[in-house]
Amino acid sequence: MVAELDELVEAFAYHTEAQTWEIFNGDAKAGNKHAKKAIAAFEKLCAHGDAGRDALAVLFTHTRMDVRTAAAGFLLRHRTAEAKAVLEEAAKGKGLIPFEASECLKRWEEGTWALDPADPAGPLDIQPARRARPRTRDKAPQGRGRGLKRGKSGD
Secondary structure (H helix, E strand, O other): OHHHHHHHHHHHHHHHHHHHHHHHOOOHHHHHHHHHHHHHHHHHHHOOOHHHHHHHHHHHHOOOHHHHHHHHHHOOOOOHHHHHHHHHHHHOOOOHHHHHHHHHHHHHHHOOOOOOOOOOOOOOOOOOOOOOOOOOOOOOOOOOOOOOOOOOOOO
C-alpha cells in the first residue's frame, strides 16, 4: 500500500508541475488535462482515507512552489495549520502561484472552500477553469478592432 500511495503522490506532483508548465506556455487545454490527472490522483489518495491525505502532505516541502501550494490547497481541511502556513508563505510573492495561494486562503476564510469536504457525497466536483466563451478563429473581427486601423477606411 505504501508503494501505491507514493506513486499517487508522485503522479499528483508530476501533473501539477506539468499543468503549470502548459499554462505558462499558453496551452490551457493541455494544462486542464494535467489538472484532471492531478485531481484523479488526489481522489485515489482520498480513497485511502487519512493515510492517503497524510502521504500527500510530504509535498508541503517540495522544491517547486506550485506543487507545495497545490498539495496545501487540497489538504486545508485535513492539515489546516500546516497547509495555511504553506499557502501564506507562497502568497507573499508575485505571480500566478502566489495569486492562487492567496485566493485559496480567501475561499477558506469565507467558508466556500470545498476541495476535500469532510463527508463527500461522491467523487470530488472539481473542474479546471474554463473560458467564459470559446475562441473563434475562423471569424473576422467586426467593426473597429484587430486588423483595422483607426481613421482608415477598409478600401
